[in-house]
Amino acid sequence: MSGPWLTAAEAGCLVCHTCDLVVRPAGVAAEEACCPRCGTPLHLRKENSIVRTWALLIAAVILYIPANVLPVMNTTTIFGTEADTILSGVVYLWTSGGQPLALLVFFASIMVPLLKMLALTVLLVSVQRRSTWDPPQRARLYRLVEFVGRWSMLDIYVVTLMAALVQIGSLASIRPGYGAVAFGSVVVLTMFSAMSFDPRFIWDPMRAKNG
Amino acid sequence: MAEPPKSFQADDLPAAVIGSSGRRKLPLVWIIPIVAALIGGYLAVKAILEKGPTATITFVTAEGIEAGKTKILYRNVEIGQVNDVGVSEDEKRVIATVEFKKSATKFLVKDTRFWVVRPRVGAGGVSGLGTLFSGAYLGVDLGKSTEPQHAFTGLEAPPIVTADSPGRQFILHSAEGIGSLEVGSPIYFRHIEVGRIAAFVLDPDGNGVKLWVVVFSPYERYVTPNTRFWNASGVDMTVNADGLRVHTESVASIIAGGIAFEDPPDATQAAPAEADTKFDLAVDRVQAMKRPDNQVMNFVMYFDGSLRGLSPGAPIDFNGLTVGEVKQINLEYDPTTKRLLFPVSVEVYPDRLRARQRKGAPPIETPGVAGHFLDNLVAQGYRAQLRSGNILTGQLYIAFDRFPNAPKATVNRSTTPVEIPTTPGTLQELTGAVTQIAAKIEKLPLEELTTDAHQAMQTLNSTLASVDQLVKKIDGEVTPEVQTVLQDAHRTLETAGRTLQSDSPTLIDLRQAMSELTRAAEAVRVLAEMLDKQPESLIRGKKGDQP
Numbered sequence: 076m077s078g079p080w081l082t083a084a085e086a087g088c089l090v091c092h093t094c095d096l097v098v099r100p101a102g103v104a105a106e107e108a109c110c111p112r113c114g115t116p117l118h119l120r121k122e123n124s125i126v127r128t129w130a131l132l133i134a135a136v137i138l139y140i141p142a143n144v145l146p147v148m149n150t151t152t153i154f155g156t157e158a159d160t161i162l163s164g165v166v167y168l169w170t171s172g173g174q175p176l177a178l179l180v181f182f183a184s185i186m187v188p189l190l191k192m193l194a195l196t197v198l199l200v201s202v203q204r205r206s207t208w209d210p211p212q213r214a215r216l217y218r219l220v221e222f223v224g225r226w227s228m229l230d231i232y233v234v235t236l237m238a239a240l241v242q243i244g245s246l247a248s249i250r251p252g253y254g255a256v257a258f259g260s261v262v263v264l265t266m267f268s269a270m271s272f273d274p275r276f277i278w279d280p281m282r283a284k285n286g
Numbered sequence: 287m288a289e290p291p292k293s294f295q296a297d298d299l300p301a302a303v304i305g306s307s308g309r310r311k312l313p314l315v316w317i318i319p320i321v322a323a324l325i326g327g328y329l330a331v332k333a334i335l336e337k338g339p340t341a342t343i344t345f346v347t348a349e350g351i352e353a354g355k356t357k358i359l360y361r362n363v364e365i366g367q368v369n370d371v372g373v374s375e376d377e378k379r380v381i382a383t384v385e386f387k388k389s390a391t392k393f394l395v396k397d398t399r400f401w402v403v404r405p406r407v408g409a410g411g412v413s414g415l416g417t418l419f420s421g422a423y424l425g426v427d428l429g430k431s432t433e434p435q436h437a438f439t440g441l442e443a444p445p446i447v448t449a450d451s452p453g454r455q456f457i458l459h460s461a462e463g464i465g466s467l468e469v470g471s472p473i474y475f476r477h478i479e480v481g482r483i484a485a486f487v488l489d490p491d492g493n494g495v496k497l498w499v500v501v502f503s504p505y506e507r508y509v510t511p512n513t514r515f516w517n518a519s520g521v522d523m524t525v526n527a528d529g530l531r532v533h534t535e536s537v538a539s540i541i542a543g544g545i546a547f548e549d550p551p552d553a554t555q556a557a558p559a560e561a562d563t564k565f566d567l568a569v570d571r572v573q574a575m576k577r578p579d580n581q582v583m584n585f586v587m588y589f590d591g592s593l594r595g596l597s598p599g600a601p602i603d604f605n606g607l608t609v610g611e612v613k614q615i616n617l618e619y620d621p622t623t624k625r626l627l628f629p630v631s632v633e634v635y636p637d638r639l640r641a642r643q644r645k646g647a648p649p650i651e652t653p654g655v656a657g658h659f660l661d662n663l664v665a666q667g668y669r670a671q672l673r674s675g676n677i678l679t680g681q682l683y684i685a686f687d688r689f690p691n692a693p694k695a696t697v698n699r700s701t702t703p704v705e706i707p708t709t710p711g712t713l714q715e716l717t718g719a720v721t722q723i724a725a726k727i728e729k730l731p732l733e734e735l736t737t738d739a740h741q742a743m744q745t746l747n748s749t750l751a752s753v754d755q756l757v758k759k760i761d762g763e764v765t766p767e768v769q770t771v772l773q774d775a776h777r778t779l780e781t782a783g784r785t786l787q788s789d790s791p792t793l794i795d796l797r798q799a800m801s802e803l804t805r806a807a808e809a810v811r812v813l814a815e816m817l818d819k820q821p822e823s824l825i826r827g828k829k830g831d832q833p
Contacts, residue, residue: 133319
């Protein structure tokens with residue numbers, strides 16, 4: 076690290092997240108500081124960022140299991156009821172010739188949430204250990220996690236669309252399964268988790284190291 | 287630590303104020319993972335609690351069975367699912383691992399049966415059509431046992447009797463074969479379908495077929511120990527004095543076959559038969575209604591002459607009663623006499639005789655008694671004889687009949703089975719006689735005879751010529767003399783005729799003389815009478831003349 080980089084915290088400044096007013100902490104306890112202009116609580120880093128991220132991540136990990144075990148889609152036709160999990164859908168696509176589509180679904184619905192959760196875990200652990208290992212890479216990882224999160228909703232869109240469209244009485248009907256709820260929750264929770272993570276923590280140990 | 291830029295004065299910035307928003311020690315965000323954990327835990331516990339037992343079912347083929355897809359349905363309610371399909375260690379069967387629902391634990395008992403429901407077209411109709419589209423599923427019949435079991439052998443076909451179709455099973459044995467019968471073929475009682483064939487298996491020795499049939503409730507009570515079963519496949523045609531009679535159970539049975547049963551008409555009322563009672567399956571109704579031939583006695587007979595027309599099944603006739611039948615005809619070489627023999631093995635059913643036996647006599651089928659009986663018959667002249675049963679087809683049958691003039695013979699007990707003496711058949715006798723005549727004719731010196739006859743004819747011819755000459759000679763020399771003799775004779779006769787004519791003087795004289803003689807004779811008679819009455823008149827004269 077080189078260069079006379081100064082963070083706002085080091086300069087003794089706070090920025091209000093709501094109205095962007097730069098504020099002095101001015102002896103007020105950090106937990107109680109509020110913006111003098113708009114009254115938003117002020118904090119140097121996102122409030123409880125690590126804890127919140129952990130909590131949401133853990134919740135996502137827990138729900139990831141039912142999301143993959145429980146069926147996301149119940150197809151009822153005159154020939155019987157069939158319940159499909161995400162993985163069985165992928166297998167079906169693969170065996171029925173739609174290998175590219177199978178890869179896409181596999182990537183979007185299984186790999187992405189898994190990678191997201193792994194990436195968040197790595198980030199959290201590294202931040203908590205005040206690791207100084209290659210912050211730009213970790214920052215890039217974080218940006219990737221934030222960006223890719225929305226694509227995981229692909230499956231949910233398919234299920235909701237199908238459930239809305241295929242309602243042909245007793246001939247055929249599709250209902251979303253509990254797996255879809257769990258899966259949607261996983262995606263949303265990981266998104267929240269990524270949002271609540273404060274990437275500035277990645278850089279904090281650098282200051283200490285340099286200092 | 288780097289210096290802040292000169293243009294920046296921290297003190298110029300507005301100071302933060304103390305906010306009123308309360309901040310919790312334990313962030314609310316932890317509720318989310320707790321809720322997630324609760325949901326996950328609930329699902330996990332539910333899954334563990336709902337996880338039923340697993341069992342393995344083996345099949346010959348896994349056709350239609352898909353791991354993770356094929357379901358087990360009981361009355362169309364899913365009670366489990368096939369999780370895995372593999373091949374058994376000996377690679378002869380497939381093993382389906384089935385996970386049952388917890389509520390289906392009671393299905394895993396010893397006599398529960400599983401089978402694959404596939405589309406089937408059989409004698410019993412079409413079944414499992416729905417599986418054409420939905421794929422096969424496993425059917426299950428809940429067992430009654432309480433002994434748990436987790437490894438089953440799947441049936442290859444749906445069972446005929448399930449727990450929800452109560453009936454009674456009986457065992458039939460067919461010595462002939464089963465014709466067009468198959469599993470699922472119907473059982474008829476008075477033309478009503480009352481049961482099904484559940485299974486059949488070839489006897490271990492291959493000499494018959496064993497069938498398991500099921501008669502459904504409430505019809506099983508019509509099966510009594512007396513009941514006779516027969517194969518009702520096809521059409522039964524009989525020709526008798528009443529004309530042609532066609533008998534069939536149903537149109538379906540003509541094509542698909544079936545079994546019918548009925549009590550014989552003379553059967554006494556009996557209690558329903560127990561389950562698994564054994565019955566014989568007759569070929570047709572007539573055979574079924576015959577007296578059962580429980581006991582069989584085997585004999586052998588040696589016939590001289592051709593056995594053409596004698597086939598297995600030909601009856602043995604004893605004074606008009608059919609008491610047995612021909613079983614087989616063999617070929618035997620006798621090394622001592624260097625002759626080929628044709629032993630005819632026969633079966634005799636002594637029961638048929640017993641029924642007509644006098645009361646009090648020991649049953650003839652008891653050992654010893656039967657032999658004695660047979661010895662007696664043979665001693666009386668009873669012999670087996672081949673007879674023609676049908677002139678058109680040349681079918682033969684064996685008659686056991688009495689031949690008082692037959693040469694003496696005894697029952698040969700040295701062979702096994704016992705040999706019954708025979709006598710040549712009527713046809714054989716006739717043939718023998720004709721053959722003898724033919725042989726005699728053959729022995730005649732026909733050619734010499736013809737030459738002799740020719741010579742005789744010539745001689746006869748010359749004889750006739752000489753006779754002719756003789757006649758001519760007689761005609762020429764003898765006849766004129768004969769004529770003169772005849773003329774003389776004629777003349778003599780004419781004279782005689784004239785003499786004897788009524789108006790001839792000779793005859794008139796003769797008549798007068800005769801009347802004179804008559805008068806004289808009368809006078810003499812009167813005199814004789816007078817002398818007889820009055821002898822004294824000779825001296826004193828006639829009495830009447832006295833005054």
